[in-house]
Amino acid sequence: MSSHYEAPIRKPLVIGDKSYHDITEDIARPIETPPNKDWWIAFGISMAAFMWGVGCIIYTIGTGIGTWGLNKTVGWAWDITNFVWWVGIGHAGTLISAVLLLFRQKWRMGINRSAEAMTIFSVIQAGLFPVIHMGRPWLIYWFFPIPNQFGSLWVNFNSPLLWDVFAISTYLTVSLVFWWTGLLPDFAMIRDRAVKPFQKKIYSLISFGWSGRAKDWQRFEEVSLVLAGLATPLVLSVHTIVSFDFATSVIPGWHTTIFPPYFVAGAIFSGFAMVQTLLIIMRKVSRLESYITVQHIEMMNIVIMITGSIVGCAYITELFIAWYSGVEYEQYAFLNRATGPYWWAYFLMMSCNVVSPQVMWFKKIRTSIIWSFVISIVVNVGMWFERFVIIVTSLHRDYLPSSWTMFSPTFIDIGIFIGTIGFFFVLFLLYARSFPVVAQSEVKTILKSSGENYKKLRDKK
Amino acid sequence: MSSKSLHVLFDDDDTLLDAVKQIVKSKIYINEIYTPFPVHGLDKAMKLKPTNMSIATFIYGCIGFTVAIMMMNYIMIVDWPQNIGGKPSFTLIENIPSFVPIIFEMTVFFAAHLMVITFYLKSKLWPFKKSENPHPSTTDDKFLIDMETGTNIAKTKTMLKKLGAISIEIINNDEDEK
Numbered sequence: 001m002s003s004h005y006e007a008p009i010r011k012p013l014v015i016g017d018k019s020y021h022d023i024t025e026d027i028a029r030p031i032e033t034p035p036n037k038d039w040w041i042a043f044g045i046s047m048a049a050f051m052w053g054v055g056c057i058i059y060t061i062g063t064g065i066g067t068w069g070l071n072k073t074v075g076w077a078w079d080i081t082n083f084v085w086w087v088g089i090g091h092a093g094t095l096i097s098a099v100l101l102l103f104r105q106k107w108r109m110g111i112n113r114s115a116e117a118m119t120i121f122s123v124i125q126a127g128l129f130p131v132i133h134m135g136r137p138w139l140i141y142w143f144f145p146i147p148n149q150f151g152s153l154w155v156n157f158n159s160p161l162l163w164d165v166f167a168i169s170t171y172l173t174v175s176l177v178f179w180w181t182g183l184l185p186d187f188a189m190i191r192d193r194a195v196k197p198f199q200k201k202i203y204s205l206i207s208f209g210w211s212g213r214a215k216d217w218q219r220f221e222e223v224s225l226v227l228a229g230l231a232t233p234l235v236l237s238v239h240t241i242v243s244f245d246f247a248t249s250v251i252p253g254w255h256t257t258i259f260p261p262y263f264v265a266g267a268i269f270s271g272f273a274m275v276q277t278l279l280i281i282m283r284k285v286s287r288l289e290s291y292i293t294v295q296h297i298e299m300m301n302i303v304i305m306i307t308g309s310i311v312g313c314a315y316i317t318e319l320f321i322a323w324y325s326g327v328e329y330e331q332y333a334f335l336n337r338a339t340g341p342y343w344w345a346y347f348l349m350m351s352c353n354v355v356s357p358q359v360m361w362f363k364k365i366r367t368s369i370i371w372s373f374v375i376s377i378v379v380n381v382g383m384w385f386e387r388f389v390i391i392v393t394s395l396h397r398d399y400l401p402s403s404w405t406m407f408s409p410t411f412i413d414i415g416i417f418i419g420t421i422g423f424f425f426v427l428f429l430l431y432a433r434s435f436p437v438v439a440q441s442e443v444k445t446i447l448k449s450s451g452e453n454y455k456k457l458r459d460k461k
Numbered sequence: 462m463s464s465k466s467l468h469v470l471f472d473d474d475d476t477l478l479d480a481v482k483q484i485v486k487s488k489i490y491i492n493e494i495y496t497p498f499p500v501h502g503l504d505k506a507m508k509l510k511p512t513n514m515s516i517a518t519f520i521y522g523c524i525g526f527t528v529a530i531m532m533m534n535y536i537m538i539v540d541w542p543q544n545i546g547g548k549p550s551f552t553l554i555e556n557i558p559s560f561v562p563i564i565f566e567m568t569v570f571f572a573a574h575l576m577v578i579t580f581y582l583k584s585k586l587w588p589f590k591k592s593e594n595p596h597p598s599t600t601d602d603k604f605l606i607d608m609e610t611g612t613n614i615a616k617t618k619t620m621l622k623k624l625g626a627i628s629i630e631i632i633n634n635d636e637d638e639k
């Protein structure tokens with residue numbers, strides 16, 4: 001027992017009188033029981049939204065990008081807004097599993113599996129937008145440096161858009177293998193207790209024959225640690241490179257050196273908010289309150305509050321630097337952003353992202369589940385508007401006042417966005433019923449140090 | 462070596478760790494230990510060699526780094542140099558600042574994927590691979606030591622009982638081979 005000592009002041013991370021076997025039972029339950037009516041309703045709505053989106057995508061590809069609300073002045077709007085929004089959301093998963101692993105934060109174990117799943121699903125949504133925006137998605141292979149019939153006309157490695165291709169594809173694939181490697185022991189657990197032959201077959205297939213030998217575990221732990229070490233700079237690089245899409249341009253409002261750190265903070269901010277939204281529902285529905293505790297929610301709220309404050313600082317720094325630069329175009333871009341025709345979007349961004357997370361300074365609010373849920377939604381809305389503000393307000397009033405215009409989305413724009421939300425939830429709902437949603441083999445390693453019953457036992461001594 | 466071996470089940474990781482230390486002390490060879498989660502200190506207790514995974518990964522990362530530079534040098538400098546806005550981009554050293562993001566990404570890409578592939582191959586993990594844990598509960602809450610019997614089976618058994626084993630099974634390996 002002494003080797004499992006943890007300071008009594010630390011709150012337990014596994015609530016209730018749990019044994020190793022109880023953890024197995026609790027994690028396997030959602031997989032082994034049929035889904036209830038609420039799940040089918042949620043799945044039905046998501047599927048409908050997804051299908052709506054598929055229809056809009058097909059229409060876009062069949063007719064052309066002209067079906068969107070873009071015009072000569074605003075050539076980039078919802079597509080890239082949605083892309084950056086989804087990529088940003090996709091940052092929390094790897095941050096939770098990689099950065100928090102390096103910092104030895106045990107509370108990551110209750111939530112890392114679902115956060116990583118969310119990462120992968122949202123990066124998939126993000127990846128859709130550049131592909132659709134190509135107009136001719138069957139030419140997607142032009143993205144990659146492959147010898148071709150045009151006298152080997154290569155891609156341009158000086159372009160930040162190409163850096164993005166490499167960053168996003170590296171991020172997606174590395175997150176995927178990180179996730180899957182962590183899943184192997186948990187799939188094996190489901191496999192070894194499966195009763196139905198079909199279920200056994202499927203889980204045998206996807207657990208890759210995991211047996212849990214001592215040597216396997218030794219390698220597993222080393223691989224996890226090294227992957228975390230690789231994924232940590234990777235996760236920071238991805239949104240840095242996304243911000244380069246704007247920062248390396250010469251458009252006032254985009255051409256700022258603060259973009260990389262500011263985008264990374266914003267990404268972590270919105271990612272944690274999305275994790276919060278999903279897990280608050282999932283812990284209730286899948287009865288995982290013992291593993292995703294109020295303590296976990298509070299920790300995530302603290303991260304949201306801090307990154308929200310960083311984002312707020314960045315907004316104000318941008319304004320200051322625009323004024324301080326003495327460049328009138330730069331000054332106008334920010335004046336227009338805050339007080340021009342899109343003032344309402346700027347106001348929404350400021351109030352959702354900077355003001356709303358500040359209520360988390362109160363312990364009562366950051367430990368309240370309802371408040372956490374509401375704030376997490378508000379933050380996600382705010383972060384969508386942040387990208388919209390950056391992209392559209394910097395473009396819609398360019399150097400030539402005669403070409404000044406506004407952007408309004410068509411129902412195709414809206415449909416594709418709603419479709420990706422539907423697709424995201426379809427994937428997440430399927431995941432919640434077929435994957436072990438808590439990294440049970442990891443939670444078992446902290447049961448004796450951070451389990452409520454073991455902590456009480458030690459206190460008595 | 463005897464053709465018999467023992468499958469000893471434990472239900473607690475601390476008992477297992479103490480037992481493994483005792484078994485190693487009494488010089489009985491442990492073939493394998495199956496556990497549902499990583500038991501810290503187990504690899505040291507059973508005297509496993511440390512893994513070289515991180516060294517391999519470093520080499521993989523170096524390969525990715527080199528491949529990225531060579532690829533971009535060939536494409537942008539050697540094969541089809543382009544004048545992009547009159548910027549200095551006609552030698553590798555002039556153009557390398559804008560290659561940094563992709564050099565980094567490819568280093569990570571190679572290191573991460575080749576490491577995971579190495580791990581899967583060395584630990585024999587791939588689709589359609591049959592699992593080899595002898596008891597299904599070793600992925601749930603039980604710990605199994607697959608060990609030699611020692612010179613005196615009865616004596617080994619009493620020792621294991623004392624160490625907290627919940628069940629001991631004698632496995633006849635000769636029969637398995639037939």
